[in-house]
Amino acid sequence: MSNQKTMAHTPKRMIGSVLATGFFLILSLIIIFPVFAGLLASFRPGKELIRRGLSIDLNLSTMNLDNYLYLFGGNADSQKYFMWYKNSLLICIISVAVTLFVCYFVAYGLTMYEFKFKNLLFTIVLATMMVPFEILMLPLYKEIIALKLIDTYVGVMIIGICNASTIFFFKQYLSGLPKDLLDAARIDGCSEYGIAVKIILPLAKPAFASMGILSAMGNWNAILWPLLVLKGAEKFTLPIGLNTLLTPYGNNYDVLIAGSMFGILPIFVIFLIFQKYIIDGMTAGAVKG
Amino acid sequence: MKIKNFFYSQKVAPYVFVVPFILSFAFFWVYPLITAFTMSFQDIGAISSDWIGFANYAKLLKDNVFHIAVWNSVKYMFFTLVLLIPFPMLFAVLLDSNLVKAKGVWKAVLYMPALTSVVISGTLFRLMFTEYTTGQMNMITAALGLGTYKWLKMGWSGMLALLILACWRWTGVNMLYFLSGLKSIDTSLYEAADIDGASGKQKFFYVTLPLLKPTTVYVLTISVYAGLAMFLESFMLWAGNSSPNNIGLTIVGYLYKRGIEKNDMGYACAVGVVLLVVALIINFAQLIINGTFKKEED
Numbered sequence: 001m002s003n004q005k006t007m008a009h010t011p012k013r014m015i016g017s018v019l020a021t022g023f024f025l026i027l028s029l030i031i032i033f034p035v036f037a038g039l040l041a042s043f044r045p046g047k048e049l050i051r052r053g054l055s056i057d058l059n060l061s062t063m064n065l066d067n068y069l070y071l072f073g074g075n076a077d078s079q080k081y082f083m084w085y086k087n088s089l090l091i092c093i094i095s096v097a098v099t100l101f102v103c104y105f106v107a108y109g110l111t112m113y114e115f116k117f118k119n120l121l122f123t124i125v126l127a128t129m130m131v132p133f134e135i136l137m138l139p140l141y142k143e144i145i146a147l148k149l150i151d152t153y154v155g156v157m158i159i160g161i162c163n164a165s166t167i168f169f170f171k172q173y174l175s176g177l178p179k180d181l182l183d184a185a186r187i188d189g190c191s192e193y194g195i196a197v198k199i200i201l202p203l204a205k206p207a208f209a210s211m212g213i214l215s216a217m218g219n220w221n222a223i224l225w226p227l228l229v230l231k232g233a234e235k236f237t238l239p240i241g242l243n244t245l246l247t248p249y250g251n252n253y254d255v256l257i258a259g260s261m262f263g264i265l266p267i268f269v270i271f272l273i274f275q276k277y278i279i280d281g282m283t284a285g286a287v288k289g
Numbered sequence: 290m291k292i293k294n295f296f297y298s299q300k301v302a303p304y305v306f307v308v309p310f311i312l313s314f315a316f317f318w319v320y321p322l323i324t325a326f327t328m329s330f331q332d333i334g335a336i337s338s339d340w341i342g343f344a345n346y347a348k349l350l351k352d353n354v355f356h357i358a359v360w361n362s363v364k365y366m367f368f369t370l371v372l373l374i375p376f377p378m379l380f381a382v383l384l385d386s387n388l389v390k391a392k393g394v395w396k397a398v399l400y401m402p403a404l405t406s407v408v409i410s411g412t413l414f415r416l417m418f419t420e421y422t423t424g425q426m427n428m429i430t431a432a433l434g435l436g437t438y439k440w441l442k443m444g445w446s447g448m449l450a451l452l453i454l455a456c457w458r459w460t461g462v463n464m465l466y467f468l469s470g471l472k473s474i475d476t477s478l479y480e481a482a483d484i485d486g487a488s489g490k491q492k493f494f495y496v497t498l499p500l501l502k503p504t505t506v507y508v509l510t511i512s513v514y515a516g517l518a519m520f521l522e523s524f525m526l527w528a529g530n531s532s533p534n535n536i537g538l539t540i541v542g543y544l545y546k547r548g549i550e551k552n553d554m555g556y557a558c559a560v561g562v563v564l565l566v567v568a569l570i571i572n573f574a575q576l577i578i579n580g581t582f583k584k585e586e587d
Contacts, residue, residue, distance in 0.1 A: 013388070016388050017388045017389070017390065019388075020383055020386070020388040020389045021388070021389050021390045021391065023383070024380075024383075024384065024389055024395040025395075027380070027395070027399070028394070028395055028398040028399065031398055031399055031401065031402060031457065031460075031461070032398060032401070033425075034410065034413040034414065034417060034457070035401070035402075035405065035413070037413070037417075037425075038409070038413045041416075049416065051423070052423045053416045053417070053419050053421060053423040053424045053425070054413065054416045054417055054424075054425060055423065102309045102310075105306045105309070106306060106307050106309060106310040108306055109302070109303040109304075109305070109306025109307040110303075110306075110307060112303075113299065113302060113303035113306075115300075115303040115304070118303070121307055121310070121311075124314060125310065128314065128318050130569070130572070131318075131322065131565060132514050132517070132518040132564070132565070132568060133518075134518045134520065134541045134544065134561065134564070135322070135325055135561040135562070135564055135565045136317075136318065136321040136322060136325060137544075137548075137561075138325065138328070138544070138548045138549075138554055138557055138558055138561065139320070139321035139322075139324035139325045139328065139558070140317065140321045141548075141549075142324070142554070143316075143317075143320065143321060143324070158317070159313075159317045161309070161313060162309055162310045162312075162313030162314065162317075167310065191296040191297050192296065192297060192298070192299060192302035193296060193302070193305075194296075196306070217403075217404060220406070221404075221405075221406040221407070223406065223407060223408060223521055224520070224521060228549065238406075239406045239407075239408045242406075242408050242409070243408050243525075246408075246412065246528050256412070260408070260409040260412065263406070263409065264404065264405055264406075264409060267404045267405075268401075268404060271397070271400075271401075271404055272397070275393075275396075275397060278400075279396075279465055279469070282462070282465060282466075
């Protein structure tokens with residue numbers, strides 16, 4: 001009897017399944033379109049981009065590798081581009097490493113101990129998230145000038161090291177670990193800092209992975225603050241550098257379009273490899289509210 | 290011996306761990322926040338600054354360009370809420386059902402726009418919204434018999450371009466938030482609803498929607514901020530901070546224009562304070578209506 005019932009539902013379910021999957025297929029095609037068209041455009045001359053806009057014309061005879069050959073050709077534009085690329089990588093790596101360790105230790109202190117200002121401090125961590133960065137931007141800019149950190153990478157990185165959402169995520173993660181571990185390590189003669197580094201940190205590796213990737217994505221694509229702090233073209237990060245190529249005359253569009261596509265690459269590769277961690281890290285705040 | 294005590298003291302350790310946060314909080318949050326307020330009452334010059342009381346705010350009240358910026362930001366925020374909460378939620382519910390095949394692929398593809406820098410996505414969208422007939426938007430409208438438009442030169446179509454860019458970038462992100470919210474709902478509730486003979490629609494309105502509320506409130510809160518503080522999308526879509534008749538000017542765009550481009554920091558800080566006040570009022574109102582504060586007291 002129940003068998004018959006499922007049989008009766010099968011064709012209906014199949015239609016539903018086809019419709020639902022088809023819906024996501026169409027949605028995905030729409031979402032992919034701009035990037036796909038941009039990728040195709042990167043195989044055409046920049047002038048073509050100005051004249052014809054983005055097009056998904058798959059005519060192979062109009063496509064060639066010239067833009068990429070030029071981009072990797074070692075000429076002045078190419079050197080500039082890879083300088084920006086290198087700057088972005090440098091800022092990204094240092095920033096992520098420092099941010100993760102600092103935020104881990106702060107979260108560790110807020111989770112593993114009972115002390116007087118604990119709850120107050122955690123409330124403050126959450127409160128900092130309630131003020132959009134853009135409001136602090138101008139006073140921070142003046143402050144960075146006063147500290148003589150303008151046009152330096154330290155100036156770019158320093159304001160984001162103690163990131164409230166990263167601390168929050170680490171705290172959520174560390175709260176789930178058994179505190180008996182700490183006492184056991186203390187009996188074994190481990191110092192408080194030794195416990196944090198040698199015992200608990202290895203257990204928090206998944207949290208490091210999640211936050212590391214999200215933080216890398218944020219750093220790689222950061223625009224507003226680096227745009228204010230960095231003044232010299234030799235110090236620009238990739239997004240800032242690419243932005244300078246956006247002239248109304250379009251004489252740089254060969255480098256711009258090929259460089260943009262090659263600039264997305266590292267983040268795409270990281271995303272495809274670590275997809276699971278990204279979703280974990282990103283949605284941590286949304287479930288518990 | 291004393292040094293050893295320091296390393297082993299459970300009284301001292303927590304303070305050592307949180308010191309970086311306290312320093313960062315003091316120097317890069319409290320100080321600039323206070324400065325933003327004090328600067329908003331000043332006329333900031335290169336050498337000296339004068340206290341001018343509420344003059345900056347009085348000027349804001351009469352500044353038509355600022356009113357345009359506020360109206361654009363509020364409109365943008367409102368429409369992003371309308372578009373980027375219900376639809377991603379429905380997509381998440383659909384994706385969470387066992388009807389959809391190859392879920393991982395769709396999740397990854399829909400998230401992809403969030404990985405691209407605004408510099409790149411803004412450039413791509415500018416090309417698609419070009420006024421020439423070769424732009425994709427004009428091709429679509431022409432094919433539908435609606436003619437072609439100068440998309441980035443008119444108020445309504447400029448806002449539409451910003452909203453389409455926003456939907457493109459954030460639909461997948463918000464969908465992932467809702468998906469993780471759905472994962473936390475106990476499946477036995479759906480089984481119980483099935484036994485009671487609830488329809489799919491009833492299950493959505495009486496089980497899914499109420500239990501998704503923490504996620505919805507979270508997405509709503511961050512969307513209010515993101516909407517009101519939007520700047521870079523407009524900056525990239527119009528290749529700079531000026532758009533025809535200020536159709537793409539936002540509050541932060543105006544703050545940037547005044548503070549950085551025209552070096553009038555005091556006035557720009559007053560713009561920032563207004564943004565903060567508006568954002569806090571909307572979010573507190575929204576959180577109170579949603580009962581977020583009440584729940585914590587229980």
